[in-house]
Amino acid sequence: PLVSRPKLMNLANYTEEPDEMTHKVVAELAKANINPTLTTNFQGTLMAKVVFNSVVNTLCTLFEITMGEYAAFEKADELSLALINEAYDVCERAGVKMLNSRQEELDTVNYVSKVANPLHYPSMYQDMSKNRPTEVDYINGYLVDLGRKYNYEAHTHTFLTNLVHLAEHTRQQRQN
Numbered sequence: 001p002l003v004s005r006p007k008l009m010n011l012a013n014y015t016e017e018p019d020e021m022t023h024k025v026v027a028e029l030a031k032a033n034i035n036p037t038l039t040t041n042f043q044g045t046l047m048a049k050v051v052f053n054s055v056v057n058t059l060c061t062l063f064e065i066t067m068g069e070y071a072a073f074e075k076a077d078e079l080s081l082a083l084i085n086e087a088y089d090v091c092e093r094a095g096v097k098m099l100n101s102r103q104e105e106l107d108t109v110n111y112v113s114k115v116a117n118p119l120h121y122p123s124m125y126q127d128m129s130k131n132r133p134t135e136v137d138y139i140n141g142y143l144v145d146l147g148r149k150y151n152y153e154a155h156t157h158t159f160l161t162n163l164v165h166l167a168e169h170t171r172q173q174r175q176n
Contacts, residue, residue, distance in 0.1 A: 068118025
């Protein structure tokens with residue numbers, strides 16, 4: 001079944017106070033049918049992207065697959081929810097008000113992976129495939145560090161961060 005279209009682009013000023021330029025950018029994006037949503041929640045907007053990437057970027061990279069290939073896996077929702085739930089647990093402890101519910105975040109992962117960009121290889125995969133360092137420490141690793149700051153161990157994100165580093169190490173060893 002086709003999944004419903006979630007809000008795909010959320011924008012927020014760092015100051016959380018939209019100015020004239022912000023409104024112009026939003027208007028231009030709307031004219032291009034990108035359908036942006038302007039928020040006044042910078043942290044929630046930022047963390048929505050981190051959470052999305054902590055699922056799709058990491059798993060697609062580890063298995064060298066497109067977003068659509070990931071989403072087609074029968075247990076993808078189970079994997080996605082495990083990571084989303086842990087990330088949201090971290091964000092709740094840190095006092096970050098998320099833009100979406102956990103289910104809405106899963107719906108976004110599914111829509112982008114199945115409908116909007118099923119043939120896309122995420123940026124982390126592109127870095128890995130070109131033997132460049134990945135941004136895993138700034139995505140999954142960030143969630144691990146933020147959780148620890150609030151006495152919460154994000155075990156699944158820790159495990160995936162270490163797996164990506166193992167994959168990077170293995171690729172480097174094969175190059176030498």
